[in-house]
Every structure is written in structure tokens, then in C-alpha cells.
Amino acid sequence: MGSQAVRDLRSLKIIDTCPGDRLIARLAVRHVLGKVLxxxxxxxxxxxxxxxxxxxWEGPALARLMPSRRRRLSLDLGTGCGxxxxxxxxxxxxxxxxxxxxxxxxxxxxxxxxxxIDNVSFVQSDLFEAFRGQIFDQIVxxxxxxxxxxxxxxxxxxxxxxEAFFNAMPHHLAETGVVQLNLCxxxxxxxxxxxxxxxxxxxxxxxxxxxxxxxxxxSSGPRFFLEKALGVLRAGPEALSCSAISRGIMTLAxxxxxxxxEIDVNYHQWPPQATTRHLGEAIVAAIETGADENLRGLxxxxxxxxxx
Ligand SMILES: C[S@@+](CC[C@H](N)C(=O)[O-])C[C@H]1O[C@@H](n2cnc3c(N)ncnc32)[C@H](O)[C@@H]1O
Numbered sequence: 001m002g003s004q005a006v007r008d009l010r011s012l013k014i015i016d017t018c019p020g021d022r023l024i025a026r027l028a029v030r031h032v033l034g035k036v037l038x039x040x041x042x043x044x045x046x047x048x049x050x051x052x053x054x055x056x057w058e059g060p061a062l063a064r065l066m067p068s069r070r071r072r073l074s075l076d077l078g079t080g081c082g083x084x085x086x087x088x089x090x091x092x093x094x095x096x097x098x099x100x101x102x103x104x105x106x107x108x109x110x111x112x113x114x115x116x117i118d119n120v121s122f123v124q125s126d127l128f129e130a131f132r133g134q135i136f137d138q139i140v141x142x143x144x145x146x147x148x149x150x151x152x153x154x155x156x157x158x159x160x161x162x163e164a165f166f167n168a169m170p171h172h173l174a175e176t177g178v179v180q181l182n183l184c185x186x187x188x189x190x191x192x193x194x195x196x197x198x199x200x201x202x203x204x205x206x207x208x209x210x211x212x213x214x215x216x217x218x219s220s221g222p223r224f225f226l227e228k229a230l231g232v233l234r235a236g237p238e239a240l241s242c243s244a245i246s247r248g249i250m251t252l253a254x255x256x257x258x259x260x261x262e263i264d265v266n267y268h269q270w271p272p273q274a275t276t277r278h279l280g281e282a283i284v285a286a287i288e289t290g291a292d293e294n295l296r297g298l299x300x301x302x303x304x305x306x307x308x
Contacts, residue, residue, distance in 0.1 A: 032060050032083060035115045039081035039107060050153045051103040054080040054142070058182045061267045062142055062249055063087045065213075067178060067280040071137040075172070077127060077165070082108030082120070084140045089117045092138065098125040101154050127161070128168040137174045141165060142182040147227050147245055149235035159185065166200035175206065178284050179252040187244045194260050209255030209287035211295065212248045212262045219244035251283045257290030 006023065009015040016026045028041040042055035063083055074092040076085035078099055085097035085108065097108050097120050105122045112120050123130055143165065148156040162183060169179060185193040194210075201208060218224040224245065231239030249267065270276050286295040 149231040206254035207258035214248035
């Protein structure tokens, strides 16, 4: 490839160069759940850029877990390349896909067109800001929260974004609605995340039940201590008192018994879509009836979905 062509592709942000002048693709085209999705390439080396679009790290797992009851209006917050919105479009009359990042919205619109999906609107919004007074039947939020103590870009918004989400969410969810998040959170000594989450949700007419399928929890070991040490560098010594960091997919729905279950799974090894879709429905049923024994049985019986 001539140097002018490389310059053109770089200025159009189609390719990047890494140290050593190696050329790498900036965008990747993925085939997920029967859809073609264009998004940023996971190795394109520009994580420091604020307009990065999620290269589909955890989105496919969340997309496969979504319960698929018929819905009128659904919301995908932080839509990125649109993977969750395009999935919701299959059983929703209409979907609103929103993001604070205009580059993500452009990518999402492109993906909707590529897949001939026309019941999704893309709206720029900081969380629920653009949706005052609107009620949704299903809300999904692959939250931009990792193990960071000090956010660096739009995929690392820290716990503050979870607090803002849980504060607003009850005012936007239909009575029979369901919420799913992919999230990472910290437990502090004497102050588990779930207690903070309940205080953010606040008193509502109907309590919420929640099931967390936990991908991992770190409370000891070299990696955890490294994360703590990095935390001190980024956020000061108080970060050291954090007692565990967990990541997982959480489902919430209104429940007669406001239970909270945590189940260890390895969702990177989930079997094909049909089985996990069944799991998504089973989780909602477990929350709505306040009984999760069946759920644990189901997870145990799903072969490769064995608890870890
Ligand atoms: C982890 S990515 C998820 C992307 C996509 N939903 C997926 O599953 O692949 C989180 C998304 O949240 C967006 N985001 C960050 N802060 C936001 C905010 N305050 N309001 C709305 N979206 C936000 C980011 O731009 C990013 O697209």
C-alpha cells in the first residue's frame, strides 16, 4: 500500500499505526446473533481516545441473556455499536438506543441499516436526561464501569454512573418492566455494593428483586492486590480499603420479596442463544415469584453453564 493511501486511511480513521509503524484495522466487522456489526477493533490501540466505541467485550453475553417477551417500548442506554438495541428490536414495537458518544450513535445507525432494522431510534443523551417522563418496558445498560478508580474515557465512568442510573431508573420503568445491566462493582468493608444500590433506588411502590450472574469476584490473589495498588496511585490511599471487586450481569424486576441472589457462572462459555434466552426468562420468573431454587437447578443443568 502506498504512503498516500496509508495517510488517507489514517485521516479517515479506518486504520491506525502502532509503535513500530505496524498498520492495524481501526474497525472490526463482527457477526453476532445473526447480525453484522461494525465497531471499533479491540486491538486498534486508541483506548485513550474519548470517542472509543465498545469493541463488543461483554455485549454479546448480555444480548444472549435478554428475556424476549413482547414489549411496547424498550431502551438501550449506552448503546455503543447498537448490539443490544438491535436485539431488543426483535420483540419490541420500538426501541430507543441512546449514548452520550456521537460516534457510537453513528456506528449504531450504520448497523441498524446494515441489518435492515427500522424500529430503532438513536438519541444522544447523558443517561436518562433526554427521556424525562418516558416509561420503558425493558431497559438494558451495559454499564461503562470497569475496575478503574479514576475514569479515563467513556468506557470507564466509575461508580458515579451506577448511582445516577439507579437513582433515575425506577421513574422510567413500567410496573411489569425488566432491567438488565452488565456491571463491575466494589464491596467495601461493612458497605457491600447491594446496600448502596438499594439506597440509590430508594423507596418505590414496589420493591425490586435482583439476580446477579457473577462472572468473577476478586478478594484476594496477586491480580486483586495489583488492582488495589493501581487504585492507590489513581485515587489515593482510601482505595486500599476496598474488600472485593465483582463483575457480572444483573437482572432486576419488581418483586413481592425484594430478594438478591448471586450465582457464579462462566458466561464466556455460554452455549448457543436458544438456551441462554431460556435462562433470561427463567431469571425474570424467579424474581417475580421470589424463588430462585429453580434457577440454581437450571444453571446446574445447563452443562457448560456450570457454576464456577
Ligand atoms: C460498555 S459500553 C456498552 C456498549 C454496548 N451497549 C455494548 O453492549 O457493546 C458503555 C457505553 O456507555 C456509553 N456511555 C458512557 N457514559 C454515558 C452516559 N453518561 N450516558 C449515556 N451513555 C454513556 C459509552 O459511550 C459506551 O458506548
